[in-house]
Amino acid sequence: MMVNLGLLINPVAGMGGRVGLKGTDGLVQEALMRGASPGSLARTVRFLRALPSSDVLFLTCSGDMGEAAFIEAGYRRCRVVYRYSGESTAADTKEACRTFLREGVSLILFCGGDGTARDVLEGSGGRTPILGIPAGVKMYSGVFALTPESAAALVSEWNGQCREAEVLDVDEDAYRKGELRTRLYGFARVPAMQGMVQHSKDVFESSDEESAKADIAMFLAEVIMGTPKTLYLLGPGSTTLRIASAFGLEKSLLGFDAVMGGHLVGRDLDERAILALLEKTDHARIIVSPLGMQGAVLGRGTQQISPGVIRKVGVENVIVIATPQKLAGTPSLFVDTGDPALDRAFGGTIRVITGYHVARRRALLSPAEWAGSSLR
């Protein structure tokens, strides 16, 4: 058990500062849903109360950015290392993270939404693991525990192993044009849930995540080699990165790259470039990994893969990959392409490749079902 953890709270609605909350009514409402909320303080108190022991020393921020929650929860072992004045801003979040790093914390906890996650990633530089306590609003990044209580369980059972997780936030460029979309901003390291990855003694799926990634990558690299006339759109993440590196290709970490017959035919493509490539090919497949913990397969941070692209490729040609470890922490999967009919075309279940020649079948929720199941 580590002793030094950083904890910060984003006490204000996050969206306002970033994108100005203009646009249509519907947009404002959803945008509000996505920001941190005043609930973040109460959520952090729940987290602290759920910790099984109180020997962990927390470094935190003054007032509503942290300390207030410790007082409310009656949790004593905390030290304020960052003080802010006035209304807290994104700059405070980033600066608090840098302070935590200087103090040598082994994990940064934060309570907020996707915007906060993005600030924390930026402030912490991506090497120190982070974990989000969900602030009770909708969020999509894979860095959030499902509930404050599960965040507490994760922290207390953590043995230092990490997983990569996606950080998504509102796409500012799109927002300025009046569209609300999420965009993948980067990957953070989050604690891996050992306890939840059971049955790991089986050879058919690797018991540690790195070899599981290698197994999945080897399988799909063989598939790509066996189908030289198929165009593959490789989504973001380190597993797809490995698939590409099997061919000596350097894939973009955050974007969709196109590979055919072992050659890179396009890097970090946007929707138009993808459609143009699809015009020239008879058969294409999309390889994506769902967002950890939150479970979006498509439609969060994958704006390149528009409904038009998916229809052209065909839902049956969407190959979903995920390590057993990632799936263990991701209770429900969903697609939200923006086109409900297309979402339904995926059916009620989806196959996820989890190892070399191994797959699992998981329930696939509609965006509405997912929202119902995950707003805890």
Add this chain to the structure above:
Amino acid sequence: MQSKILLEEDEMPKRWYNVQADLPSPLDPPLHPATKKLVTPDDLRVIFPMELIRQEMSPQRYIDIPEEVREILTLWRPSPLYRAKRLEKALKTPAKIYYKYEGVSPPGSHKPNTAVAQAYYNMKEGIERIATETGAGQWGSALAFATSQFGLGCTVYMVRSSYAQKPYRKIMMQVWGAECIPSPSTKTNAGRTILEKYPETSGSLGIAISEAVEDAATHENTNYSLGSVLNHVCLHQTVVGLEAKEQLAMVDSYPDMVIGCVGGGSNFAGISFPFAGDKLTGRRKDVEIVAVEPAACPTLTKGIYTYDYGDVAGLTPLLKMYTLGHDFIPAAIHAGGLRYHGDSPLVSRFVHDGVMRAVAYNQNEVFEAAKLFAQTEGIIIAPETAHAVKAVVDEAMKCRQTGEEKVILFNNSGHGHFDLSAYDIYLQGRLEDYEYPTDLIRDSLARLPKVS
């Protein structure tokens, strides 16, 4: 309406039915694993008694069941044929569902039907010990029971994941006097090789078979015994179908559809071959015969029909069958007895020729059907059996739509009293549905078994 239809002890079949006699052309023969030439009886003598080798290749339609074997079988045979009235009612189906209940045997499944016969022939030829493998533990406990009846020693290599998951099966074997070893073990070359490569392996039937075969081949007084797949095993199981036919005749019925779950194919062969014979000879052309397997190990639905080894190490003869490749290690689903890469050559041939067809299901839907069965018919069935029940439920629901009063017969191959931890995981919603991504594997040009 009766709940069950019973036969008297002296009405138990006196002969097994050998479906090979009614094949339009002979089965492709087994090949020697090293030379790839036809296997001779002498090749098999190292591990099997002569009478079983004869039965394996016999063209004779009926083969007498020895009196000593029948005597032991009467401990639980003839087994009851049930009319699943309560399940029918719950499904609101016009279909008439019958099932043969093999869970009444001392080990709780159909497996002793052949274990007793095999132990007998080995005893007759002066063999002192039998080595075998077991997946879920059903076969191991059946052979432990059978060998104890004839005073033979018994060594069972039990797939490691089941050894851990099902300690009670292991204890049963020990009560009957058998030795039970988790596989892969360090006792054999085959086991040691696998352990070196995959120290964490959960094991598989294919690996355990390699170990048992090696044990038998390297010990003079020891023979090997296989609980499924081979023709003589399927032969011994035909008592199930023969009795069922008699029992249905007692209520003037004959099935439109015969259903069984398939691991290596023996219980399915047992219930279906007497009816397949009617189909082959044209007496009953329309009887539909359906094999049910797990989506995680879809041998008949997704495998290829070719020669492959029966085990991982490639020690067994090459059999012409549907296979996923002898090095295929299936996901650790709870129906351990269905985790086998290949299938009975006879069942494979029938599926290939269209005499039978196959379907595959995922674990969760299978357990859902098992729960429904328990809540209607009362019996908590084995997860293997539950695959058959899922198919029965689906077929009965189709009848509900079409209004057809189909007579559906299935083999309730065993109870699930030692599988309760699997039910527990299902009830907690923690059961994973594993699948074999055949389409992608085909695309990947990965090595499928290559035998010319």
